[in-house]
Amino acid sequence: MLESYLSSFEGVLIIVTHDRYFLDKLVEHLFVFERGGHIRDFPGNFTQYRLQQEVEAQQAAEQATPQETKSTAPAASQATRQGNRKKRRSYREEQEFQQLEQQIPQLEGRIAELEQRMSSGSLNNEELLKAGEEIAQTQQEMEQVSERWFELAAIEEEA
Structure with a gap:
């Protein structure tokens, strides 16, 4: 309910x-607080920022490694191919990713249903407490599921 309200809000939000x-659903621009008190201005959502960080880290690692000689080039190309294989989701990860894509809307629906029940005014105090606890538990599960979904989605983006 909060998400839908905020997405229709015409003004500026600080989240x-x-x-x-x-964040990914609502954010179009980030101010990221980095080490050393530096604030990075990033146009995009959190997933895009995270992918950009990974690209920058990979570029920094490539620049840090010395140039390889011709004798090690075949070994390096083989290592690169193996590295590329590791960046794709395994069959198990792909199955988990698909399961998470189905689970996220179910959890969102459950949270919305519980919020609707709580705001209906028809619950007594004990029922309100139980519904509140269930919302907190479901939101925590949603956060864990979403985090894992982002991890698996990032693997596919890298490949």
Whole structure:
């Protein structure tokens, strides 16, 4: 409910959260607080920022390694091919990714259903407490599922 309200809001929002899925749905621009007190201005959402970080880290690692001689070139190309294989999702990871894609809307639906029940005014105090606990537990599960989904999605983006 909050997400739909905020997405229809016409003004500027400042969002501070650990919920990456929530950020990706609402954010178009980031101010990232980095080490040393530096604030990075990044146009895009959290997933795009994370992918950009990985690309920059990979480029920095490539620049840090000395140029290889011709005698090691075949070994290096084989290592590169093996590295590329590791960046693709395995069959098990692909199955998990598909399962998570189905699970996320179910969890969102459950949270919305519980919020609707709580705001209906028909629950007594005990039922409200139980619904509140269930929402907290479901939101925590949603955060874990979303985080794993982002990890698996990043693997596919890298390949």
